[in-house]
Amino acid sequence: MAIRTIVKHPNKVLETNCEAVTVFDKNLSVLLDDMHETMVESDGVGIAAPQVGEAVRVAIVDFREGQEPIEMINPELVLFEGAETDIEGCLSFPGVFGEVERYDHIKIKAQERDGSWYELEAEDYEARAILHEMDHLDGVLFTSKITKYVTQEELDEMIRQQEEEEEEQA
Template sequence: MSIRMVIKHPNRVLEKKCLAVTTFDKNLAVLLDDMHETMVESDGVGIAAPQVGVAVRAALVDFREGQEPIELINPELMLFEGAETDIEGCLSFPGTFGEVERYDHIKIKAQERDGSWYELEAEGYEARAIQHEMDHLDGILFTRKITKYVTQEELDEMIRQQEEEEEQV
């Protein structure tokens, strides 16, 4: 495994619709492992293949401590409902944060690294992260969906307030 360079905007690969993964081999496994290591090193919760310069429909999300990352190969959105606005950032846009509306409950179908299909339902933050990464695979950047930009200072203050509220509970 190795850490790859995270592609930053305005690189054109970030705005391309990615090709379907058709070969499930060692090269795909290496890509997924490298993406995970790169994401962890970059302090992210998700990463898509175009963010490491590979225009294929592969992404992963990992923020559940002690659990395996969710690998999203050729993902398809099957069900979506509800709406929630929250703040997002992106490894390809360092220092950029903004409010984005996303579905609050989703169901997806995707493939594992061996090519087998699975279904997954997700809500809240997990659903948001999956949708963010799936957008990358269609060349859709989160900045196109931001309704209000948030500064680093505003984000830090929101996090501080949330931590204070959690301590009081």
């Protein structure tokens, strides 16, 4: 496994409609392992292949403590409902944050690293992270969906307030 360089905006690969994966081999496994290691090293919760310079339909979401990462190869959105606005950031846009509206309940169909298909339902933050990464595979950047930009200071204050509320409830 190796840590790869995160592709930063502006770079054409980030706006590329990625190619479907048709070969499920050791190279794909290496890409997935490298992407996961790169994401963890960069303190991200998701990463898509274009963010490491590969224009293929591969993405990972991993923020659930003690659970396996969600590896998505050739993912397809098969159900979506509801809407929620929340703040997002992106490894390819360091220091950029903004409010983005996304579906808050989804179901996807995707392939595992061995090519077998699976379905996954997700809600709230997990759904948001999956949709963000799936957008990367279509060359759609989160900045095109931001309705209001948020500064680092505003984000830090929101996090501080949320932590205080959680402490009061405990």
